[in-house]
Amino acid sequence: MKPIEAVNDFVVKFANVNGSGSASANELFAKAILRMGVPVSPRNIFPSNIQGLPTWYEVRVSEAGWLGRRGGIDMMVAMNPQTWDTDVAELEPGGYLFYDSTRPLPPSKFRPDIQVIGMPLTEICNAVYSDPRQRQLFKNIVYVGALSVLLEIEPQVIEKLFGEQYRGKEKLLASNVQALHLGRDFAHEHLKGPLGIRVRRADQVGDRIFIDGNSAAALGCVYGGATVAAWYPITPSSSVAEAFQKYCSRYRIDPATGQNRFAIVQAEDEIASIGMVVGAGWNGARAFTATSGPGVSLMTEFIGLAYFAEIPVTIINVQRGGPSTGMPTRTQQADLLSCAYASHGDTRHVLLFPEDPHECFEHAAAALDLADRLQTPVFVMTDLDIGMNQRLCRPFAWEEGRAYDRGKVMTAQELEAGKDFGRYKDVDGDGIPWRTLPGTHPTRGSYFTRGTTRDPYARYSERGPDYIYNVERLLRKFRTAATLVPQPLLRIASQPTRLGVLYFGSTSPAMAEALGALEEEGVHLDAMRLRAFPFPDSVAQFIAAHDKVFVVEQNRDAQMRSLLVNELEVDPARLVKVLHFDGTPITARFITAAILRQVEAMAPRARPRPAAQELLK
Amino acid sequence: MTYLAKPPLHHPTLEKNRVGYTRRDYEGKISTLCAGCGHDSISAAIVQACWELDIEPHRVAKLSGIGCSSKTPDYFLGASHGFNTVHGRMPSVLTGANLANRDLLYLGVSGDGDSASIGLGQFAHAMRRGVRMAYIVENNGVYGLTKGQFSATADQGSRSKKGVVNSDSPVDLVGMALQLGATYVARGFSGNKGQLVPLIKGALQHGGAAFIDVISPCVAFNNHPGSTKSYDYVREHNEAVSRIDFISPGAEITAEAGPGEVVDVRQHDDTLLRLRSLHAGYDPTDRHKAMACMQEYQARGEIATGLLYVDPLATDLHLALNTSALPLNALGEGELCPGIAALDKLNAALR
Ligand SMILES: Cc1ncc(C[n+]2csc(CCOP(=O)(O)OP(=O)(O)O)c2C)c(N)n1
Ligand code: SF4
Numbered sequence: 023m024k025p026i027e028a029v030n031d032f033v034v035k036f037a038n039v040n041g042s043g044s045a046s047a048n049e050l051f052a053k054a055i056l057r058m059g060v061p062v063s064p065r066n067i068f069p070s071n072i073q074g075l076p077t078w079y080e081v082r083v084s085e086a087g088w089l090g091r092r093g094g095i096d097m098m099v100a101m102n103p104q105t106w107d108t109d110v111a112e113l114e115p116g117g118y119l120f121y122d123s124t125r126p127l128p129p130s131k132f133r134p135d136i137q138v139i140g141m142p143l144t145e146i147c148n149a150v151y152s153d154p155r156q157r158q159l160f161k162n163i164v165y166v167g168a169l170s171v172l173l174e175i176e177p178q179v180i181e182k183l184f185g186e187q188y189r190g191k192e193k194l195l196a197s198n199v200q201a202l203h204l205g206r207d208f209a210h211e212h213l214k215g216p217l218g219i220r221v222r223r224a225d226q227v228g229d230r231i232f233i234d235g236n237s238a239a240a241l242g243c244v245y246g247g248a249t250v251a252a253w254y255p256i257t258p259s260s261s262v263a264e265a266f267q268k269y270c271s272r273y274r275i276d277p278a279t280g281q282n283r284f285a286i287v288q289a290e291d292e293i294a295s296i297g298m299v300v301g302a303g304w305n306g307a308r309a310f311t312a313t314s315g316p317g318v319s320l321m322t323e324f325i326g327l328a329y330f331a332e333i334p335v336t337i338i339n340v341q342r343g344g345p346s347t348g349m350p351t352r353t354q355q356a357d358l359l360s361c362a363y364a365s366h367g368d369t370r371h372v373l374l375f376p377e378d379p380h381e382c383f384e385h386a387a388a389a390l391d392l393a394d395r396l397q398t399p400v401f402v403m404t405d406l407d408i409g410m411n412q413r414l415c416r417p418f419a420w421e422e423g424r425a426y427d428r429g430k431v432m433t434a435q436e437l438e439a440g441k442d443f444g445r446y447k448d449v450d451g452d453g454i455p456w457r458t459l460p461g462t463h464p465t466r467g468s469y470f471t472r473g474t475t476r477d478p479y480a481r482y483s484e485r486g487p488d489y490i491y492n493v494e495r496l497l498r499k500f501r502t503a504a505t506l507v508p509q510p511l512l513r514i515a516s517q518p519t520r521l522g523v524l525y526f527g528s529t530s531p532a533m534a535e536a537l538g539a540l541e542e543e544g545v546h547l548d549a550m551r552l553r554a555f556p557f558p559d560s561v562a563q564f565i566a567a568h569d570k571v572f573v574v575e576q577n578r579d580a581q582m583r584s585l586l587v588n589e590l591e592v593d594p595a596r597l598v599k600v601l602h603f604d605g606t607p608i609t610a611r612f613i614t615a616a617i618l619r620q621v622e623a624m625a626p627r628a629r630p631r632p633a634a635q636e637l638l639k
Numbered sequence: 640m641t642y643l644a645k646p647p648l649h650h651p652t653l654e655k656n657r658v659g660y661t662r663r664d665y666e667g668k669i670s671t672l673c674a675g676c677g678h679d680s681i682s683a684a685i686v687q688a689c690w691e692l693d694i695e696p697h698r699v700a701k702l703s704g705i706g707c708s709s710k711t712p713d714y715f716l717g718a719s720h721g722f723n724t725v726h727g728r729m730p731s732v733l734t735g736a737n738l739a740n741r742d743l744l745y746l747g748v749s750g751d752g753d754s755a756s757i758g759l760g761q762f763a764h765a766m767r768r769g770v771r772m773a774y775i776v777e778n779n780g781v782y783g784l785t786k787g788q789f790s791a792t793a794d795q796g797s798r799s800k801k802g803v804v805n806s807d808s809p810v811d812l813v814g815m816a817l818q819l820g821a822t823y824v825a826r827g828f829s830g831n832k833g834q835l836v837p838l839i840k841g842a843l844q845h846g847g848a849a850f851i852d853v854i855s856p857c858v859a860f861n862n863h864p865g866s867t868k869s870y871d872y873v874r875e876h877n878e879a880v881s882r883i884d885f886i887s888p889g890a891e892i893t894a895e896a897g898p899g900e901v902v903d904v905r906q907h908d909d910t911l912l913r914l915r916s917l918h919a920g921y922d923p924t925d926r927h928k929a930m931a932c933m934q935e936y937q938a939r940g941e942i943a944t945g946l947l948y949v950d951p952l953a954t955d956l957h958l959a960l961n962t963s964a965l966p967l968n969a970l971g972e973g974e975l976c977p978g979i980a981a982l983d984k985l986n987a988a989l990r
Pocket of ligand 1: 709783
């Protein structure tokens with residue numbers, strides 16, 4: 023079998039054992055390629071376990087810049103005997119298997135159609151290191167060294183990364199460089215390189231940055247002015263709060279007094295964490311919590327209170343596989359309905375769908391503004407795929423002099439001047455009432471907040487007309503929200519078409535790639551990336567302008583499609599499901615194949631007809 | 640009915656306190672609770688305490704859960720912002736509100752159903768976190784608003800109005816508060832305003848988490864023979880262990896004087912708490928003795944009331960979190976947003 027030949031376009035997967043210290047070595051590998059100017063997108067694939075179980079790190083190298091998961095593996099670095107068989111089976115024909123050959127394996131353990139590269143890693147490390155932990159840790163660096171020869175990754179780049187990582191820790195720096203060269207020397211002497219897949223310096227990274235979505239969301243909360251964070255640990259969201267703590271310690275300490283301009287509480291559970299956010303929001307501080315599906319379930323009573331009592335609340339939901347503890351360390355987009363309609367009674371909530379860390383930052387900051395502006399809960403719907411994996415994305419940006427939108431807060435001066443204050447009055451016709459903050463004025467402006475209904479002056483009332491005024495105003499407010507949320511982005515196909523596709527969130531890079539692949543197959547799709555719920559008018563227009571619209575999402579029940587049908591009252595037959603829900607990030611290959619299959623099935627009726635674009639103008 | 644406001648007319652000669660308010664200024668809407676409900680007496684005691692302390696009503700944030708007791712914040716301090724949250728979860732909302740603005744006084748009102756059952760966890764964690772607040776549980780041993788089911792504080796063997804005998808042992812919130820680290824722990828009785836007002840005043844001035852369990856008979860569902868939270872039962876079995884006079888610097892406010900020793904404790908804000916112990920040797924600053932004492936009374940079927948424990952130098956969550964003296968809700972972009980230069984630097988470090 024001919025070995026795979028590809029420069030700057032391949033997938034390497036590392037199969038390791040959780041707790042063996044491979045994570046930083048694997049990340050080093052990915053970063054080194056990035057520093058050579060070649061885009062990479064790595065993904066941690068890990069079990070719900072701390073130590074001992076299998077863990078994988080998959081690196082897609084793509085000079086073309088595709089950052090979605092491709093599917094298929096060109097090189098497997100098989101360091102986990104437990105998963106050997108499935109790992110070997112996953113290789114593409116002609117792919118490369120790199121393994122620790124210290125102990126011989128029977129020929130049945132290999133495939134005839136792959137290239138096998140054995141290196142006695144354990145033996146080498148045992149000979150050099152006496153400490154058992156060192157033997158284990160440096161094994162990872164030694165294989166990175168060998169791979170750098172095989173794939174032609176520049177050693178200086180790796181050494182520079184070591185230098186940054188171990189600044190001020192000279193001993194660690196030296197020993198890591200030594201391990202790297204141990205691997206390189208062995209590879210030069212005993213292995214046949216370079217391989218058919220390899221890296222060549224390119225200039226394709228530009229000014230993009232490399233960061234995970236959870237850190238980015240936390241930074242968005244810092245920039246967006248969040249001062250109170252309350253949270254309860256849950257994978258994959260915990261690192262949002264941890265990163266918020268880190269950035270606050272860096273940016274939010276009053277230089278004069280050493281005091282903190284933030285408060286972070288690890289609550290006793292999700293009910294308490296959202297409760298604290300509700301209390302802080304009520305009292306005029308920007309507050310958020312970060313959680314995942316099960317946490318949202320616990321929060322729903324409070325979310326209903328915040329919706330009805332009209333209190334700003336920001337919830338970052340890093341979605342994972344459900345229901346229940348379904349697949350706690352895998353990715354999905356399966357909390358759409360439970361968040362959009364969280365709580366009892368008639369409720370509707372604002373959802374934002376960031377596509378990558380750049381938007382995690384932007385949407386987190388925007389959510390804080392929107393929550394204040396709309397006085398309601400706002401969810402940032404990220405997921406494990408973007409939350410916990412580093413992704414190449416546009417650098418963070420902040421507008422000079424950007425002011426926070428604190429919404430309609432009546433001041434003591436305005437009250438003093440005799441401005442009429444009715445807490446739940448729709449003064450401006452946009453459904454958003456004015457509020458006062460506790461303690462504002464000695465005699466005017468105080469009111470009683472509660473979950474029970476009231477009249478426009480916040481007085482308890484069970485009168486039907488008062489209730490209806492209130493809930494209809496909330497709907498009006500929701501319609502206003504559609505004009506304030508991040509608007510969808512439209513990409514028109516190169517040829518006129520009657521087919522469209524809707525997608526959102528972390529599906530974005532795979533979708534971009536799939537659109538190209540489909541075009542090559544002669545299938546042209548106008549594409550719209552949804553960035554928020556409620557849906558702006560342009561979404562209904564987009565659907566109306568096409569005969570069929572594929573809705574691509576990562577859940578079993580086509581939740582986004584349900585939302586579209588429910589909210590826009592479109593004919594369900596026009597919305598075609600494309601669903602991926604095995605817990606792994608969706609791939610371009612999957613989308614392409616699924617859509618091709620459906621297009622073939624629906625032909626010839628839906629064959630491209632001219633000019634959906636005309637309708638969209 | 641709550642939507643009936645009280646007439647705003649004040650008699651011009653009504654006595655004013657040092658901040659210029661009459662007692663009427665501390666009242667709220669007309670209560671909708673049953674006539675004779677203990678909770679109304681507690682509201683009256685809160686009105687009295689705030690008036691006597693010269694607190695500006697709008698500087699108080701009053702928060703509650705759900706229940707008859709939790710409705711009461713609407714019936715006092717009409718000029719304060721109130722928040723009737725969800726069942727059992729007032730403590731977390733109060734904690735968040737307190738974090739947002741440390742400059743207000745926080746008054747949490749809850750019931751025994753609210754705090755000892757559904758909200759037991761939040762109660763416990765608010766105590767251990769040291770949130771600065773006065774947390775009052777209006778304890779009647781039943782669920783009033785849902786019509787008479789036993790609450791978790793109902794005594795074992797006590798009888799419901801329908802004749803059911805409670806077989807579960809009770810949750811003692813005072814014991815829990817002591818154990819969890821509350822720094823001001825008291826028990827009062829709604830029928831003893833003379834004792835209750837100073838207890839509330841002490842709690843409002845306390846520098847950390849202050850908790851008062853107030854036995855507050857429910858006339859509708861728990862004031863019958865067989866109940867251990869009825870007026871008669873409590874009057875018969877109540878023993879006051881200490882009495883407090885609250886002294887703010889300047890004017891002295893004296894409560895009903897009692898016999899026995901006097902202990903003065905200076906709090907961190909320089910106010911004095913004068914504790915009148917009815918038992919020679921009862922030291923309200925000793926947490927362990929307070930716990931032991933509580934248990935002794937309990938074993939005898941008696942209810943110890945009064946200030947059971949105080950740490951006069953208590954500090955709060957803000958000190959632990961080292962939060963800025965300027966309230967977090969008052970900080971602006973200048974203090975909160977690290978700016979473009981910092982972002983550019985960060986971008987550069989992420990390449
Ligand atoms: C989640 C939830 N469960 C149940 C209820 C119903 N409920 C309302 S008040 C109450 C009990 C109140 O008892 P308590 O706190 O002792 O106050 P009281 O009425 O006796 O003063 C209950 C169970 C509710 N409002 N919310
Ligand atoms: S039911 Fe009981 S607790 Fe509720 S108002 Fe009536 S007397 Fe008070």
